[in-house]
Amino acid sequence: MTYLAIDSLQVSVDSFQLRNFSLVANKGEYTIILGPTGAGKTILLETIAGLHAVRSGRIVLENEEITHLAPERRRIGFVYQDYMLFPHLSVAKNIGFGLRMRGDDRNVVTEKTVGIATMLGIEHILSRMPTGLSGGEKQRVALARALVIEPRLLLLDEPLSALDPELRESLQAEISQVHDRLSTTTLHVTHDFEEAISLGDRIAVINEGGIEQVGTVDDVFRHPSSEFVARFVGARNLFGGVVEHGEGGSVLSHDGVKIAVVTDRGGPAHVSIRPEDILISRGEIHSSARNSYRGKITKIVDRGPLIYVTVCVPLPFVVIITRRSLVEMALEVGMEVYIVFKASAVHLF
Amino acid sequence: MRTLSVHTLSVQWMRVSFFILGGMLILFIVWPLMQTVLSSNPQILWETLLDREVLSSIALTFYSSLIATGIAFLTGVPLAYLLARSTFPGKRLIEGIIDLPIVVPHSAVGIALLMLFGRQGVLGRAFAPLGIKFVSAVPGIVIAMLFVSMTFLVNAARDGFASVDPRLEKVARTLGASQWKALWRVSFPLAWRSIFSGMILMWARGLSEFGAVIILSYHPTVAPVLLYTRFTSYGLDYARPLATILIVSCLVVFVGLRMVAGRHR
Known part of the structure; x- marks a missing residue:
């Protein structure tokens, strides 16, 4: 059954436009949104999170229309490419931020923070400030902060592209494991093919604010539906x-x-x-x-x-x-x- | 090798000459202040300090400027946030207006305020039933200080907010924070250092104000006005100890606050 349905979404932010954007995802699915830089991927994710006003169209999540719902009431986790950790808060406070916002008891906050940190292997840095962390650590903290609120949907905006290649591979594997374990329905935006192929159940290729093609990895790479997709995925064996x-x-x-x-x-x-x-x-x-x-x-x-x-x-x-x-x-x-x-x-x- | 050493030599030359030129300017600031402080007689200084008129004028000055800073904090910080975060028609104009008090002669500011807040002025009459009068009264001192010094706070706060990535607030929103909470828990603490140093600057600028204040309120008398009166009626020898006290007390508070602000992070 359809879990997330985005239906002919129209959004314009500054000079950028999302035109007639539609996408569906099933519960637990990992969807890669693949597109060139400047295709509006970040704005798309921010719109789903509720951070931009929608001109027309609908977003339905778990049978609830959330098109005009305030972002703080959507329970959608968001991870930016450059992490956006709160620099004035410790790692533990960063992770616990969402729990405190919804008014969880202090013991519950601590317990859940330690739990997710252990799962991501960052429990030893809980008392540190974000400034001194490595890229991989920051990424894990950002992921933990988004996951700890048990989001209904997880949005990842190029989560690996700021990391060096070796680290990228290990984090990619880790994201994959976390997804296997929590089955959080995920939209992951990237311009990187390997990321797309390694992680995605499905790939949606977007360009200039619209969907070009949605399908399995094989569909998209073997049977590109348009000139753009063919060019973008390239002639590769x-x-x-x-x-x-x-x-x-x-x-x-x-x-x-x-x-x-x-x-x-x-x-x-x-x-x-x-x-x-x-x-x-x-x-x-x-x-x-x-x-x-x-x-x-x-x-x-x-x-x-x-x-x-x-x-x-x-x-x-x-x-x-x-x-x-x-x-x-x-x-x-x-x-x-x-x-x-x-x-x-x-x-x- | 030779060209390199010639090159470094000329760089050295430039630095040395710039140091000399800049040093003259710094000396120009420090020398008169030091001279005034160091040449004063401790005995007379002590007597001046016990002078009730002096003490109450200093207290009045500090306290009026603090109120002005408080008013600017309540109204100017939200404005600074708007200026840092949104675009709206007339934004440039507002930014220009904020810088205006630096450009306008302060005695002219005093006249302008008197027109509006004087006994016959629109706002003067409006506030009169509330028992608030501005001429020869503390509120007059406060609005004069507010006018001439708010630029410092608004600009510092705007720069502070502008340096906070708006996406930090966006992340906070996705984590369940309302717009107010995202501001209060994320942007405000991160901009606080700038805001606080803007408040110090504004407060310091307010308490040194003379031109606008003297036109609205000769009595009660703020410290810079008292200093001027003593100088014109009794001469340099009477004015000097008060000048020393003002310089030292402002320096102590200013340096102290700057240290607190610096330690904040």
Whole structure:
């Protein structure tokens, strides 16, 4: 049953407009809102939280219309990209802020604060002030502060983009675990594909204040519904599968096609191969590259100096070649060709 | 290497000459004050301090300026919040009006206030039934001080609020705080340091006011007016000990408050 329904929302804030924005989410679902910088993602989340006046349209949460409800009465948790911790309050007071606002008993506040802090591994910094914390700690505090009020909906505004890549990966995993545990219905805004693919049950691609496409990870990346989505997600060879370690090294299997990868991880994962890292040839190629396939050309797209060739092995791989190579090899749709790429060119996440 | 040392030398030169130029200005401020304080006779100073007229004028000055600061706090801090957080037509105009008291000659301010708050003035007559009169009375001193010094508080408070990210309030709202509570629990404590130092500045500026105050109230007499009277009727020797007392007492309070404000965070 629909838990959150946003229906043809129209909002204008300064020069930015949200036009006819609609989105639904089920209870417990983790929805990624993916869009380029400047697509109005923050304003969208702020509007859902009640921080901007809505011109027309409706927001319904748990069968209650909240379109014009004051933000403090919505119980929607919000985490900003740059955390927005209250600098004059300790970590414990930051986390407990929402509980104190709703008038919880002091013992209850302490108990719940310590509880959520323990869950996020920040119980040792409860007495510190936010100023001296690392980025990862600040992010956890912001998350704890939003989660402790047991929000009906959690809004995350690029929660990982201010962190360095290593930290990002671990926090990403942590957010995922927290979500598994609490099942808080979440809208997570980002411009980062890996974040989107790793975390989202569903992805909504937005542009200029409107939805371009909503669907599963596969839908959006494999069947972009518009020129914008196709361009935005780019021509990338993206596959999900299961990693296994064998004698010849690690392999990811997807629909019977095996792709050699370099990793010590196991289990479900995604891989992407940049189209320019794949070599194409009419004859068999003998090289040290571990991934070699024979397939058929199904599509050739001419984009000026570069040509995008799709080869089905039967998994569709997109390969970029120069116009000169195209002419030299005289490639045509339907032709049998070979493609190779190195295991090290496979990006796993 | 050689070019580098020439370069550092010229940078040094610039710094040294700037220090000398700036030092002259600082000396110009400090020297007369020190001279007045250090050259006074402790015996006469003590006698002046026991003079009831002096004591009551200093008390009146401090207290009137405190009331003016209080009025500006109640009305000016909300205005400062509006100026920091919202855009509305005429905002530029209001900001200009706030700076106006710095531009207008203060004796002219006194005349202008007298026109409105004098016995025949619109507000003077309006307040008369309440038993409040402004000419030759404490309320007159207070409004004169308020007029000339509120700029300091409003501008400091506005800068204080402007330096608080509005999203902090937004987060507070999502956590269940009403608009009032978000202001009171988040923005106000964070802007407090600026507001407080604005209050100190305003208070200090108010108690040093002479021009506007003397036109509204010669009696009761504030300290700067008393000093002027003593100087014109009895000469420099009588004025000096009072000047010393004013300089020292203002410095002590000012430095003390600045330290409190500095320790706040």
